[in-house]
Amino acid sequence: MNKYYLNYLDELESEAIFILREVWAQFQNPVILFSGGKDSILVTHLAKKAFYPAKIPFSLLHVDTGHNFPETIKFRDDLVKELGVNLLVGSVQESIDKGRVAEEKGKNATRNALQITTLLDAIEGNKIDCAIGGGRRDEEKARAKERFFSHRDDFGQWDPKNQRPELWNLLNGKHFEGEHFRAFPISNWTEMDVWNYILRENISIPSLYIAHEREVVWRNDSWIPNSEFLKLEDHEEIVTKKIRFRTLGDITITGGIESEADTLAKIVDEVSTMRQTERGNRTDDKRSETAMEDRKKEGYF
Amino acid sequence: MNIDNNQLLRFTTAGSVDDGKSTLIGRLLYDSKSIFEDQISAVENTSKQKGIDGVDLALFTDGLKDEREQGITIDVAYRYFTTPKRKFIIADTPGHVEYTRNMVTGASTANAAIILIDARNGVIEQTKRHAYIASLLQIPHIVVCVNKMDLVDHSEERFNEIVNQFEEFSSKLYIRDVRYIPISALNGDNVVNRSENMDWYKNSPLLNTLETLHISSDINKIDMRFAVQTVIRPQREGFIDYRGYAGRLQSGIIRVGDEVAILPSGFTSKVKSINAGEEFVEEAFAPMSISVCLEDDIDISRGDMIVRKNNQPETSQEFDVMMCWLNKEPSKPRTKYTIMHTSNEKKAMIKDVVYKMDINKFEKDEDDKTLNMNDIARVKIRTTHRLMIDEYRANRNTGSIILVDDSTKETIAAGMIV
Numbered sequence: 001m002n003k004y005y006l007n008y009l010d011e012l013e014s015e016a017i018f019i020l021r022e023v024w025a026q027f028q029n030p031v032i033l034f035s036g037g038k039d040s041i042l043v044t045h046l047a048k049k050a051f052y053p054a055k056i057p058f059s060l061l062h063v064d065t066g067h068n069f070p071e072t073i074k075f076r077d078d079l080v081k082e083l084g085v086n087l088l089v090g091s092v093q094e095s096i097d098k099g100r101v102a103e104e105k106g107k108n109a110t111r112n113a114l115q116i117t118t119l120l121d122a123i124e125g126n127k128i129d130c131a132i133g134g135g136r137r138d139e140e141k142a143r144a145k146e147r148f149f150s151h152r153d154d155f156g157q158w159d160p161k162n163q164r165p166e167l168w169n170l171l172n173g174k175h176f177e178g179e180h181f182r183a184f185p186i187s188n189w190t191e192m193d194v195w196n197y198i199l200r201e202n203i204s205i206p207s208l209y210i211a212h213e214r215e216v217v218w219r220n221d222s223w224i225p226n227s228e229f230l231k232l233e234d235h236e237e238i239v240t241k242k243i244r245f246r247t248l249g250d251i252t253i254t255g256g257i258e259s260e261a262d263t264l265a266k267i268v269d270e271v272s273t274m275r276q277t278e279r280g281n282r283t284d285d286k287r288s289e290t291a292m293e294d295r296k297k298e299g300y301f
Numbered sequence: 302m303n304i305d306n307n308q309l310l311r312f313t314t315a316g317s318v319d320d321g322k323s324t325l326i327g328r329l330l331y332d333s334k335s336i337f338e339d340q341i342s343a344v345e346n347t348s349k350q351k352g353i354d355g356v357d358l359a360l361f362t363d364g365l366k367d368e369r370e371q372g373i374t375i376d377v378a379y380r381y382f383t384t385p386k387r388k389f390i391i392a393d394t395p396g397h398v399e400y401t402r403n404m405v406t407g408a409s410t411a412n413a414a415i416i417l418i419d420a421r422n423g424v425i426e427q428t429k430r431h432a433y434i435a436s437l438l439q440i441p442h443i444v445v446c447v448n449k450m451d452l453v454d455h456s457e458e459r460f461n462e463i464v465n466q467f468e469e470f471s472s473k474l475y476i477r478d479v480r481y482i483p484i485s486a487l488n489g490d491n492v493v494n495r496s497e498n499m500d501w502y503k504n505s506p507l508l509n510t511l512e513t514l515h516i517s518s519d520i521n522k523i524d525m526r527f528a529v530q531t532v533i534r535p536q537r538e539g540f541i542d543y544r545g546y547a548g549r550l551q552s553g554i555i556r557v558g559d560e561v562a563i564l565p566s567g568f569t570s571k572v573k574s575i576n577a578g579e580e581f582v583e584e585a586f587a588p589m590s591i592s593v594c595l596e597d598d599i600d601i602s603r604g605d606m607i608v609r610k611n612n613q614p615e616t617s618q619e620f621d622v623m624m625c626w627l628n629k630e631p632s633k634p635r636t637k638y639t640i641m642h643t644s645n646e647k648k649a650m651i652k653d654v655v656y657k658m659d660i661n662k663f664e665k666d667e668d669d670k671t672l673n674m675n676d677i678a679r680v681k682i683r684t685t686h687r688l689m690i691d692e693y694r695a696n697r698n699t700g701s702i703i704l705v706d707d708s709t710k711e712t713i714a715a716g717m718i719v
Contacts, residue, residue: 007305051547160376163376188379
């Protein structure tokens, strides 16, 4: 080694590892929010590096909407086994059965907003004082103002106008009983950075991200996958297309794009020429200009 | 594209809408093709609703609901763009005096600051405030953009006049690297592309300047400082005796075999091995996150600092800092606060306010002893235990502190050790 500066991916990695270790040092019972998407897989991968040769000291918390891609659940279970970490599951179905939340009605009904209650219940029930998320500031304008250590009051709410200033590398995770923090170690990564890093480190990701043949229907300007939850409208028709997903959420609302990118390298190429934002295929964000900000204030990730 | 050597540059832009700050950021993002089609069409729609022809570049940096309603930036917003040469992080901060704390926050990690001057107005109070904060926070590079050159007929004379104004007052500040660029953010002159209207300007446009600033020396590589964040003990087969001190190197270079001292205890040992992730390495440099094993079994925990035996920081319980007050609650004399410094945490109190700085007039006030939000002051701090400190000018990472109010748990002040 004879150059004494980091390239940007190494610097982002170093920053994320610093934040993960800081979470471990400052909190009693932190968990990684694990959705099965690439960002939470990346955070888990970084946690592995941060504590090597020890095991990841965090449990993974999965908020299960019940509307999953089957591939996601299998991937989650395999990863948990490989890493030897503890898995906690918060079930939206259970929240519905217990009457904590009611299912949305109508054609574009999703369980997206319902996750907030399940997540907050899981945080309270497991006495979690810090939930580590894969949120990135480039994803959405409300997320652009998020801190690395983001404070939540005892109702789990975020107050964007009253955030703690964050200077240098001095992170303040102090809180009162009942309050908790969200920590975002990959805040400064963009979608492109995530893919470049996944390619460089050869991190395994669910096959959904890679182009594959799938039954889909054209809805809200994207290809929605066929599933047991899909209710077809009269004019809609199921077709088979070669598609891949840029983000993974509920199977009911996550739209795919037509793609030939069937390797990581091809995905990186494709993403670098992409002219639409990755959340552009998420109907949950299309509801209003401030859909994300409103959900975040309530306690969404 | 070969990205192996591409570095990350963080810069801050302070200014108000009137200076064309949002337009400049929008221009950088737009001309470097960092904006997606759905974002462009959303902005086109909003522009149309507001009765603006074409695309209002300023709308690309729109933030939270309240900010959009009021047309101002309240908080630090982070934006990202990448060119074939570098990745950039913009800390976009509001410029008014009541937002000094946000400017300070954005400046704390920046390699460079862009200071915008309206060519019609020249250097004004706000310019001086921004330059003062940039120098206080020791931002290594300053790029002064004289904007709206189209409104002064692209005049070289006017540009030189403003450069002279800036040089004159900034000679009183501690600024290491400053350059000047005449631009028009609205028309795109000298932002990404070279201006055709100002052929008298021979230096680089803004983006190329940002792409080529020498930033690998911005972090101190001389004085090795390694504050222990946490201790890694795997207690599993193959690693039974492994005891790794994990942290992010604050500064300097550490090598296997180095003779080190552990502070504050003063015990000495040698570096046995260094891990960067799963890899064993022979040497590591700031700002790498590593874990370090030592030859000897010494009791080391979070907050301790590993340094080279023959290059040690000052250890002190009393020192002066330049402080920026960040909280609505004013300072309380002789109250115990929590001080956070590297991975260390102790109690501290403000013994004395030496002077408050009026950052608009550059005047010192030695009589007012209360710190209110956005105040900048030189204060004397006393801590319950010794801290391992360096002067902020020599080392940003070991020269910075924050204060936390134990009754609210909020971060109430930020300080730079002098």
